[in-house]
Amino acid sequence: MRIINKRMLSDTGSTRVFRIEVEAPRVAEKGRPGQFVILMVSGEGERIPLTIVERDKAKGAITLIYQELGLTTRLLSEKEVGDDLYALLGPLGHATEIKNYGTVVLIGGGVGIAEIYPVAEVLKEAGNRVISIIGSRTAALMMLEDEMRSVSDELFVTTDDGSLGRKGFTTDILKELLEAQGPGDKIDLVYAVGPIPMMRNACRVTGPYKTKTLVSLNSLMIDGTGMCGGCRVTVGGETKFTCVDGPEFDGHLVDWGELAKRNNTYIPQEKHICKLRFGR
Amino acid sequence: MSKEPVKVKELESSVRLGGFDEVVLGYNEEEALKEASRCLQCKNPVCVTGCPVGIDIKGFIKKITDKDYKGAYLLIRERNNFPSICGRVCPAEYQCRKACVLSKRGGPFASPEAINIHFLERFIGDYGMKSGLSPHAVKDKKLSGYKVAVVGSGPAGLCAAGELARRGVRIVMYEGLHREGGVLRYGIPPFRLSRDVLDYEIEELKKLGVEMESNCIIGKTLSMAELFEQGYDAVFLGLGAGTPVFLGLPGENLCNVYSANEFLTRVNLMAAYRFPEYHTPVNVGKRISVIGGGNTAMDAARVALRLQKMSGIEPDTTILYRRTEIEMPARRLEIEHAKEEGVKFDILTRPLEFLGNDEGFVKGIECIKCELGECDSSGRRRPVDMKGSEFALDCDMAVMAIGLNANSVLTKANPDIKTDKYGDIIADKETMETSVRDVFAGGDIVGGEGTVIEAMGMAKKAAESIIKRLSEKK
Numbered sequence: 001m002r003i004i005n006k007r008m009l010s011d012t013g014s015t016r017v018f019r020i021e022v023e024a025p026r027v028a029e030k031g032r033p034g035q036f037v038i039l040m041v042s043g044e045g046e047r048i049p050l051t052i053v054e055r056d057k058a059k060g061a062i063t064l065i066y067q068e069l070g071l072t073t074r075l076l077s078e079k080e081v082g083d084d085l086y087a088l089l090g091p092l093g094h095a096t097e098i099k100n101y102g103t104v105v106l107i108g109g110g111v112g113i114a115e116i117y118p119v120a121e122v123l124k125e126a127g128n129r130v131i132s133i134i135g136s137r138t139a140a141l142m143m144l145e146d147e148m149r150s151v152s153d154e155l156f157v158t159t160d161d162g163s164l165g166r167k168g169f170t171t172d173i174l175k176e177l178l179e180a181q182g183p184g185d186k187i188d189l190v191y192a193v194g195p196i197p198m199m200r201n202a203c204r205v206t207g208p209y210k211t212k213t214l215v216s217l218n219s220l221m222i223d224g225t226g227m228c229g230g231c232r233v234t235v236g237g238e239t240k241f242t243c244v245d246g247p248e249f250d251g252h253l254v255d256w257g258e259l260a261k262r263n264n265t266y267i268p269q270e271k272h273i274c275k276l277r278f279g280r
Numbered sequence: 281m282s283k284e285p286v287k288v289k290e291l292e293s294s295v296r297l298g299g300f301d302e303v304v305l306g307y308n309e310e311e312a313l314k315e316a317s318r319c320l321q322c323k324n325p326v327c328v329t330g331c332p333v334g335i336d337i338k339g340f341i342k343k344i345t346d347k348d349y350k351g352a353y354l355l356i357r358e359r360n361n362f363p364s365i366c367g368r369v370c371p372a373e374y375q376c377r378k379a380c381v382l383s384k385r386g387g388p389f390a391s392p393e394a395i396n397i398h399f400l401e402r403f404i405g406d407y408g409m410k411s412g413l414s415p416h417a418v419k420d421k422k423l424s425g426y427k428v429a430v431v432g433s434g435p436a437g438l439c440a441a442g443e444l445a446r447r448g449v450r451i452v453m454y455e456g457l458h459r460e461g462g463v464l465r466y467g468i469p470p471f472r473l474s475r476d477v478l479d480y481e482i483e484e485l486k487k488l489g490v491e492m493e494s495n496c497i498i499g500k501t502l503s504m505a506e507l508f509e510q511g512y513d514a515v516f517l518g519l520g521a522g523t524p525v526f527l528g529l530p531g532e533n534l535c536n537v538y539s540a541n542e543f544l545t546r547v548n549l550m551a552a553y554r555f556p557e558y559h560t561p562v563n564v565g566k567r568i569s570v571i572g573g574g575n576t577a578m579d580a581a582r583v584a585l586r587l588q589k590m591s592g593i594e595p596d597t598t599i600l601y602r603r604t605e606i607e608m609p610a611r612r613l614e615i616e617h618a619k620e621e622g623v624k625f626d627i628l629t630r631p632l633e634f635l636g637n638d639e640g641f642v643k644g645i646e647c648i649k650c651e652l653g654e655c656d657s658s659g660r661r662r663p664v665d666m667k668g669s670e671f672a673l674d675c676d677m678a679v680m681a682i683g684l685n686a687n688s689v690l691t692k693a694n695p696d697i698k699t700d701k702y703g704d705i706i707a708d709k710e711t712m713e714t715s716v717r718d719v720f721a722g723g724d725i726v727g728g729e730g731t732v733i734e735a736m737g738m739a740k741k742a743a744e745s746i747i748k749r750l751s752e753k754k
Contacts, residue, residue: 026501040458044558046550047458071559087458089495222550222560225456225497226687227466228542229524232533239526239533244689258533261640265535269561276556 001039001085004061012140017067017111018077019053025060027052027090033098033118034216034248037062037090038224041075045086048072049221049243051115052091062090065114065143070270071277092224093247096214100127102188105177106152107133107170107202109194113144115216116193121151123191129153131187133173135194139164170194171201178209187211192251196260203251215251217242220263233259285392286315288399293620297589300470300553303617304368304399312403316344319395322381327397330379333737335359337376337397344400353408356401357415361439361740364409364477366733367402369468371575371611375733389612409480417488419448426750429454429512430490431498431690434462436518436723436735438481443743444516445488449750452512453490456497459549462520463724464732466549467541469579471586472614499690504697504719513753514718514746517697517705518739521724522687526680527571531634534642536563540572540580540681547583553590564591565677569645570623571631572681573601573608578615580679581623595622598675602630602650602663628652630663632670634678646672684729697721704728712742720746 005021027037031052038047054063068074079085096119104123108116113134124130130151135158136142142157142164149155156173157165166173174190181187190213192202199215206213219231219242226244233242236253240246274280289305296303307315325338336355343352356363376397377383377390384391408414426449430441433455445451459465464478486492496502507515524539526532543562546552550560568588570581581597588595599618601608604627608615619625628650635644649669652661686703698706698715705714705721712720722738724730 026496030501044551046559087495089456089458089497089501091500092497222542222545223457225500225522225689227522227524228545229526229539230542232526234533239528258640262533262535264639265563266561269555273556273559273561 001088003079003081003083003085004059006079006081009065009143010140012138015067015141016077017065017141017143019063019065020076021056021061021063022085022088023060024062024088024090027088028055028057028060028062031055031062031091032095033122034096035091035093036224036247037064037088038092038221039076039085039089040087041072041079042086045075046072047087047222047224049092049218049224051216053114053118065111067111071273074274074278089224092243094245096122096191096248098122098126103129103131103185104189104191105131105133105174105187107135107174107190107192107194107198108148109135109170109198110137110141111143112192112194112198113148116191117144117147117151119191120148124151124153131177132156133158133170135159135170135198136164137161169201170198171205174202175205178205178211189214196256196263199251200256203254203256207252213251214248215254216247217249217254217259218247218263219243219259220265233262283318285318285394285396286311288396293622296471296621297586297595299590300586302474303471304613306406307399307403312344312400313347315396316341316400318382319345320381327376327380327395330376331359332375332731332733333359333740335376335401340404341395341397341400344404349404349407350411350413352404353413354415356404357408360401360733361442361736362435362481362732363401363405365405365435365464365473365481366736367398367400367405368473368477369731370398370401370733371731372398373612388606409477414484415446417446417448419446420747421448423448423747423750424450426450426513426753427452427511428746429498429507429515430518431515432462432518432520432723433460433482433492434464434518434520434723434735435732436520436739437462437516438485439736439739440516440518440722440743441490442485442488443740444746445485445490447747449747451490453485453492454496454498454502455492455494457549458494460492460494462518466545467576467579469544469548469583471582472579497689499693504690504694508718513750514720516739516742516746517690517714517719517721517725518723518735519687519690519705519721519725521684521729523685524680525683525685527631527682529631529633531636531642532680534634534636535640536565536642536677537634538677538679540570540576540679541684543580543679544576544583547587553587562587563677564588564593565675566593566596567675568597568677568679569600569673569675570597570679570681571600572683573599573603573610574681574683575610575614577601577681578610578618578623580681582618582621584677584679585621585623596624597622598624598626600626600629600631600645600647602628603652603660604628607660626673628663630665635672641676642678643676644672644674645678646670684724686725686728702728707738707742710741711745712738713745718749
């Protein structure tokens with residue numbers, strides 16, 4: 001569980017994104033696109049889920065990309081190359097079902113780009129026409145643009161502030177693509193990962209077209225193995241556990257309001273502990 | 281000679297709520313001798329029939345009266361690997377104590393006159409622990425060179441690992457979480473089972489040569505097939521009953537409605553009660569409802585009460601149960617402890633719906649009162665809704681402690697391991713072998729939620745079968 005590579009992908013002053021490579025031979029061997037790991041930075045730490053971005057079987061290592069948000073991700077950034085993580089468990093959750101769907105539109109928002117990248121790669125290999133839309137708040141937070149280009153037939157880039165690519169949201173482009181589709185070039189699948197409002201919007205946009213839309217959810221978790229039920233989410237009126245039933249679900253069936261509220265369960269504690277430790 | 285049962289010393293209920301210290305303090309030597317002297321040493325010791333692993337209860341109590349504590353320890357260890365643990369968590373009033381001839385007949389559990397066998401067992405277990413006693417490891421040369429994987433490090437896994445390692449089999453124990461112990465670590469709170477006891481038992485296994493691999497889920501990190509490819513000769517599955525049951529009621533996914541597993545894991549395993557020193561948070565309501573009547577419900581309620589006290593909130597925690605106290609499956613001792621500490625009991629009450637506020641947090645529960653009807657298949661009287669008795673109660677946190685189902689991560693990845701309609705693994709009653717040759721199972725994953733001692737009983741059987749199988753190999 002040693003960190004063998006670490007690189008800061010972006011730093012806007014208020015937001016930092018890191019890419020780390022961690023020794024985890026079995027996860028590197030077993031992991032498939034769409035799956036995640038749970039890690040602990042220290043013995044006192046929380047268990048947090050992170051998507052497996054890349055796997056290097058030869059090196060026995062996996063790549064994780066994260067944005068500093070709460071205490072745990074900030075403590076993770078304090079670890080340097082050569083340091084060990086306290087715990088790492090995986091691969092968890094179901095892998096993405098890889099087959100030739102036809103035309104697939106992948107949407108990644110923020111660090112969600114890191115999550116769609118491995119999926120885009122294998123979907124492309126499986127013969128799909130891959131159209132990718134990646135978006136971030138601002139140019140400095142854009143990531144994996146070259147990598148995404150290399151695994152996409154078409155790539156669209158958006159930023160909220162217009163500092164890179166199209167000004168606006170990923171879902172604006174999605175809407176245009178859906179409107180433009182003709183009988184011969186139907187979009188068969190939309191795969192969206194990013195902040196809840198983005199995924200929810202993507203589902204709103206695809207809803208009228210009845211385009212199958214998969215999302216990968218970022219519920220709060222502890223064990224990640226179906227033991228606690230903390231990550232439960234309502235999908236199609238049924239309670240599902242994101243860790244073992246997901247993390248991917250049919251976005252049209254997800255109760256987004258409930259998920260957003262549940263993910264806010266510990267906001268006061270998070271603010272408190274960050275303030276204690278970092279002063280902000 | 282006094283015939284009065286010797287009361288066990290306990291932490292004052294006023295100081296209990298300030299932390300997670302063990303509540304039952306156990307007998308000292310004098311108390312143990314006095315209690316042991318009450319044993320009639322029956323010609324036909326029926327108490328043994330109440331013990332799921334058949335401990336020679338009469339024999340070890342006799343050795344106590346002879347002050348042969350080492351002998352008593354070794355005698356218990358013939359049948360029970362973890363007397364310090366079982367002496368603390370066994371529901372003795374439903375088992376050996378109920379069978380004791382001194383117990384008044386006819387009740388659903390032992391009467392107070394029954395010998396306090398569990399406290400005597402604990403006394404001896406702790407004596408053995410303090411004196412570093414353990415049965416001689418009888419390494420069997422024929423068994424060296426064989427390797428067995430034990431999956432899960434709860435009561436069943438710990439027991440199977442110890443049994444096999446003592447005979448010279450090489451054992452690797454796999455655990456999904458970052459620490460060993462299973463339900464003894466994440467579920468049972470430290471005020472009921474001191475972590476020193478658990479850590480001691482795990483250290484003992486390490487001394488026996490048991491290798492432990494945490495952060496490894498069989499079925500995900502490694503497959504069963506890979507275990508055999510790696511040269512394991514047999515596999516023991518002690519997976520536990522790992523998936524919390526929800527009632528499917530409206531509002532059950534509101535924030536601050538926890539499963540007991542989540543609530544207890546946050547507090548016991550992740551040490552949320554020491555937030556922010558430890559980083560995992562847990563919310564603490566001003567009015568907490570715990571739904572259920574088993575040991576887990578008592579544990580959750582008593583943890584909740586402590587968290588309230590430790591957070592400067594006036595303790596206000598209520599157990600909602602649809603039957604009455606008599607039908608509660610919890611240990612009587614824990615029900616008493618819960619009451620002493622101030623847990624309120626709202627019996628004959630069933631939740632219908634969780635009510636939420638605009639932020640998505642629970643703010644109340646719509647309930648209905650019940651009355652007891654005919655007996656059901658469990659022999660307990662069935663709760664029947666009383667029409668028109670619906671009422672709403674205020675609560676800002678709720679814990680669902682209504683049971684656990686099998687965790688299916690491993691069995692879904694290995695459909696050749698046959699399971700029953702509940703998802704529990706089907707194992708041969710005598711050998712504990714599953715439908716897959718050389719794969720054995722025991723504990724809650726076989727037959728659903730049970731006790732630590734039952735899990736241990738199955739694990740011992742499985743260990744014997746594994747030894748037999750290995751011996752036949754050459």
